[in-house]
Amino acid sequence: MLTRETMGALALAILWVNTLLVAAAAWKEIAKLSAKRRALGEVLHGKVVRGDGEGASIAELAVEQVGRMGGSAERPSIVFFDKTFASVSRGGTIAIDGGAIEIAIERGTDVEVWLSKEEVERAGACASQRAFDDALVHARKAKGWSRTLAAKLCAGSEVWFAGALEATSGRATAKDGALISSFDPRGWIAGKIAMVGAFIAIEIALASLATALALHAPVFGPISTAGGALGLAFFLLVQPAGTAVRDAARFPSVRFARGAWSREAAPAVDLAVNTIA
Amino acid sequence: MSASEAKPLLVKHPAEWRQIGIVSTYVGLLAAMYFVPTCRNVFFLAAACYFSFLNAVVIHNHLHQGVFHSRRLNMLFRAVLSFGSLYPASANIPSHNLVHHHFDDDGQPDWAAPEHVSFKWNLLNLIHFPNVAGPNTFEGVSRWKSIAGRGDFVRQYLFENVFAFGLTLALFVHDFWTTLFFVVIPQLYGARCILRINLIQHDGCDTSSEWNHSRNFVGKAFNWIMCNNGYHTIHHNRAGMHWSVLHTAHAKEVVPRIDPSLDEPSMVLYLLRTYVFNLARPKKRDVASAEREASGVIELASRAQRRAEAEAASA
Numbered sequence: 001m002l003t004r005e006t007m008g009a010l011a012l013a014i015l016w017v018n019t020l021l022v023a024a025a026a027w028k029e030i031a032k033l034s035a036k037r038r039a040l041g042e043v044l045h046g047k048v049v050r051g052d053g054e055g056a057s058i059a060e061l062a063v064e065q066v067g068r069m070g071g072s073a074e075r076p077s078i079v080f081f082d083k084t085f086a087s088v089s090r091g092g093t094i095a096i097d098g099g100a101i102e103i104a105i106e107r108g109t110d111v112e113v114w115l116s117k118e119e120v121e122r123a124g125a126c127a128s129q130r131a132f133d134d135a136l137v138h139a140r141k142a143k144g145w146s147r148t149l150a151a152k153l154c155a156g157s158e159v160w161f162a163g164a165l166e167a168t169s170g171r172a173t174a175k176d177g178a179l180i181s182s183f184d185p186r187g188w189i190a191g192k193i194a195m196v197g198a199f200i201a202i203e204i205a206l207a208s209l210a211t212a213l214a215l216h217a218p219v220f221g222p223i224s225t226a227g228g229a230l231g232l233a234f235f236l237l238v239q240p241a242g243t244a245v246r247d248a249a250r251f252p253s254v255r256f257a258r259g260a261w262s263r264e265a266a267p268a269v270d271l272a273v274n275t276i277a
Numbered sequence: 278m279s280a281s282e283a284k285p286l287l288v289k290h291p292a293e294w295r296q297i298g299i300v301s302t303y304v305g306l307l308a309a310m311y312f313v314p315t316c317r318n319v320f321f322l323a324a325a326c327y328f329s330f331l332n333a334v335v336i337h338n339h340l341h342q343g344v345f346h347s348r349r350l351n352m353l354f355r356a357v358l359s360f361g362s363l364y365p366a367s368a369n370i371p372s373h374n375l376v377h378h379h380f381d382d383d384g385q386p387d388w389a390a391p392e393h394v395s396f397k398w399n400l401l402n403l404i405h406f407p408n409v410a411g412p413n414t415f416e417g418v419s420r421w422k423s424i425a426g427r428g429d430f431v432r433q434y435l436f437e438n439v440f441a442f443g444l445t446l447a448l449f450v451h452d453f454w455t456t457l458f459f460v461v462i463p464q465l466y467g468a469r470c471i472l473r474i475n476l477i478q479h480d481g482c483d484t485s486s487e488w489n490h491s492r493n494f495v496g497k498a499f500n501w502i503m504c505n506n507g508y509h510t511i512h513h514n515r516a517g518m519h520w521s522v523l524h525t526a527h528a529k530e531v532v533p534r535i536d537p538s539l540d541e542p543s544m545v546l547y548l549l550r551t552y553v554f555n556l557a558r559p560k561k562r563d564v565a566s567a568e569r570e571a572s573g574v575i576e577l578a579s580r581a582q583r584r585a586e587a588e589a590a591s592a
Contacts, residue, residue: 002317007458014462021405028395066383069425079423083384140425225453232457240412258420 004220012211015231019207022242023200029249030196036251037189040162040179044103046096048157053090057152058105058159059180061113061120062086063257066144067135070260078132078139078261080124080149085254087113089180094159103161104173105180111163114181114188114252115151123151126261135261149257153182160184181252192249199245203238210234284346292521293344296335296504300354303328303361310459311448317459325459329467332361334506337471338520340369352433356440362471363445363464365437367430371421372414377475378516379584380484387484388413389475399551399558406476407469414472477548478509480558486565487514487577488534493527494544500524507544510535514577534571536564 051058064083071077091107105111126132138145153159162185163178179185213227247256285291306325309316336358338344343351355366376382377389386392389410394402422431445464448456477492484490494500494507506512508523510531518526532540541547551559577583 001315002319002322002458004454004458007454007462011457011462017404018408021401022408024396024401025394025405025408064384070423071425073425076425079420081383081385081420220454228453228457229449232461239408240415243409243412243416246409 008214008219011228011231012214015207015210015235018235019203019238022238023203025242026196026200026203026245029246030193033189033193033196033249037186040185040189042162043184043186044094044096044101044161045184046094046101046103046159046161048153048155048159049093049095049099049102051090051092051153051155052107053092053152055152056092056155057090058092058094058155059090059111059113060088060150060152061115061253062088063120063124063149063151064146065124065149065257066146067139067261068144069136069139071262076136076263078126078135078145080147080257080259080261081144082257087111087253092155094161094180096161102171103165104168104171105178106173109174109178110176111174112177112179112251112253113153114179114183114185115153116183116252117255119182120149120151120255120257121259124149124257124259129263132261132263136263149259153180157182188252196245196249199241203241206234206238207231287346287350288344289342289346290519290521292504292519296338296344299328299331299502299504300335300357300361303332304357307460307463311452311455317455322459322463325463326466329361329463330470331467331502332358333467333471334503336362336366336369337373337506338504340366340374341516342519352436355433356437359437359441360444361464362468363441363461364468365434365441367434367437368414368418370430371418374516375421375584376417378513379580380490382417388417389472390484391476391480394476397558398556400553400556402480402558403473403476403548403552407472410472410475411469477544481561481564482539483563483565486568488531488568488571489536489539489564492539492541492547493531493535494541494547495524495527496543499544510539516583533573534568536562536567538562539564 048058050056053060063085065080066083067078067080069076070079089105089107089109089111092105094103094105095101096103126135135145135147160181160183161174161178162181164175165172166175167173181188210227210231214224214231216223216227218224250256285293288294288297303325306321306328310321310325336355339351339354339358344354345351358366372388377387380387380390382388391402393409393413394406396402396405418434421427422434445456445460448460479491482490482492488510491509491513493509496507500507505520505523508527508531511518511523511527512520514530515526
């Protein structure tokens with residue numbers, strides 16, 4: 001017969017194997033972030049002085065999305081789902097150290113673009129109620145409304161640059177693989193490493209607390225039962241917590257944009273919600 | 278109406294009684310361990326864990342094609358199955374029928390893609406996989422059900438959650454430790470194993486190919502108890518085909534086009550070889566060369582079309 005003690009030991013073993021696996025997966029995120037920091041090498045700080053793309057942009061983060069109708073017929077919204085991410089160089093010039101050095105980014109150079117969450121959200125915001133209405137016509141359909149969310153880094157913006165340069169015709173030109181960021185990537189990486197590290201520490205601490213409570217004498221008494229309940233809740237919740245930390249540590253060039261549009265006023269389009277038949 | 282044309286009683290296909298038997302056995306094992314202390318032994322616990330996994334297999338089959346003629350019975354059966362695995366069975370519609378069968382989520386990876394785990398020690402990938410695929414799935418379902426027109430799904434999903442977690446909570450209130458050890462451990466074992474199956478069935482395969490995207494397990498006894506879920510390639514390509522005839526279609530359509538390594542005779546031997554006796558994850562091979570070299574063409578609807586058909590059938 002399987003005694004409570006035997007099953008308790010089994011349950012704790014399951015809890016700890018899982019806890020350590022989630023921690024190990026989080027540790028791999030730290031390793032990935034650290035490797036990125038090492039790969040960056042020297043990071044230069046400057047300003048975009050010229051952008052050859054639309055709106056004087058030097059580079060942009062392009063997220064292909066599909067928007068589908070959410071909410072209700074009375075209060076419709078458009079919910080966005082990310083499809084693909086692309087960093088695009090539009091060409092331009094960055095001035096480093098107040099203009100002492102200029103770096104040319106040629107159009108089509110393979111770059112990685114990092115923009116802040118707020119910049120991407122602003123780029124994806126609904127421009128007008130008319131835009132909402134136009135998009136909703138397509139978002140109601142099964143195929144949804146496809147769009148490219150293009151967040152741009154434009155002339156006049158602060159910029160951080162990391163990557164190899166080549167000297168061409170007396171000027172420095174970025175080679176493929178450069179990073180162009182609107183914020184200091186070193187600080188971002190350090191912050192994310194700290195966040196993941198804190199997650200690992202808190203995770204182990206909570207598992208330890210649940211274990212200590214579960215083993216509190218008399219075992220299987222009230223405090224021990226509270227520990228068992230905490231342990232189960234922890235087992236179930238540490239999994240989504242682990243994936244949330246993973247998603248929060250995604251490099252900004254592939255950070256989920258998603259988002260949603262809502263319309264406060266009554267819609268101009270006569271809606272008949274197309275249910276999935 | 279002739280005898281051959283008569284509809285079976287209650288169920289759409291006579292073979293469905295096997296699935297009902299599996300679920301009844303599972304619930305019986307849980308009840309036995311809960312109410313009868315002498316049933317709390319290794320044999321019953323191991324059997325309950327195994328049947329919990331089979332319960333999750335029934336969820337898979339039932340959410341592709343309902344077992345009963347009656348829609349109401351099908352929805353109630355979903356609730357019973359949800360309790361068995363402690364997750365809402367309807368989650369299978371977006372996660373499995375739509376996203377996994379398409380092998381992607383509108384350009385983003387399948388929520389249960391093997392690539393979501395990457396430990397060097399392959400056994401850790403197998404153990405850890407549900408920790409990633411599970412949250413990916415429920416977050417994806419949450420986004421999917423926020424789309425308008427899915428009211429029926431939202432109501433059924435809520436009903437299944439309330440039933441599964443409500444009944445489990447009631448059992449906890451009545452007897453916490455017995456519920457934790459002899460109900461929840463089997464429930465979670467089955468739920469986590471059915472997530473692991475995604476890794477077992479697709480790791481090392483070519484999900485961009487038409488016939489070499491899945492690994493099959495073709496043992497006869499295995500497929501009897503697993504309701505032919507070992508025949509995974511043909512199931513992906515003909516999702517509307519009833520599980521009882523998958524073995525015939527596998528022999529006719531899949532075998533001539535599949536890399537021999539993707540037809541495993543035994544899941545137990547495969548698991549031992551891949552996760553216990555070898556530390557490293559097997560390197561990827563060009564398994565799709567088998568279908569390029571095969572003669573004869575079988576027309577399959579495009580994956581986009583198959584997804585649209587599955588979405589339409591998912592009400």
